[in-house]
Amino acid sequence: MVEPGTDEALEQQLGFMFEFATPGWSARCAAIWTDFLRRSAWETLAEAPALVEAPDVSLVSHVRATWAISRAVAEVAQTECGLSCDMEALRAIAALHDVSKLVEYEPAPEGARLSSIGRTYPHAVLAGTAAAEAGFPELVVNVILEHPYHPPHVHVVPKSLERIVFHYGDQAAIDTILYDRGVGTHLEFRRFFAVP
Secondary structure (H helix, E strand, O other): OOOOOHHHHHHHHOHHHHOOOOOOHHHHHHHHHHHHHHHOOOOOHHHOEOOOOOOOOEHHHHHHHHHHHHHHHHHHHHHHHOOOOOHHHHHHHHHHOOOOHHHHEEEEOOEEEEOHHHHHOOOOHHHHHHHHHOOOOHHHHHHHHHOOOOOOOOOOOOOOHHHHHHHHHHHHHHHHHHHHHOOOOOOOOHHHHOOO
């Protein structure tokens, strides 16, 4: 089911996604979000969580936070270090990096759980594929595909400054929540190799 007024809901909840200077990129991002929402078990964008471990934190809130932090890191890198990020690419990465969570997760009595798609495909494979099919540059697709912080991507050598900046934006946005919930953060080895 597609949320009524999906385009308006997207613009209201993910406004930064509609501020691209590159023609067509806002429409492509919106189409990708609309398609994943249509295929999902969520009634509205607001219901979809950022994490199974924190179903009260919305996916759109996480995406907004990731963009805000990534943009701030890129601006500091520019003003303090003289390093320049492709801000259009960074905006696209932030907008699309977790869109596939709409189908990777599904509603459950405890709030959310991995769906059959989420148990079948590694996180972000479908998001990266959608970005590639929509014609986004390899830089955007590469960062989306490599952003998950779990094997095999934990020790990936970054191929761009945008990858580094986005990594820290995403981790700051998510690890603060994980820490608050008492769940292992991405800084903790136990998150990936814990023995029950």
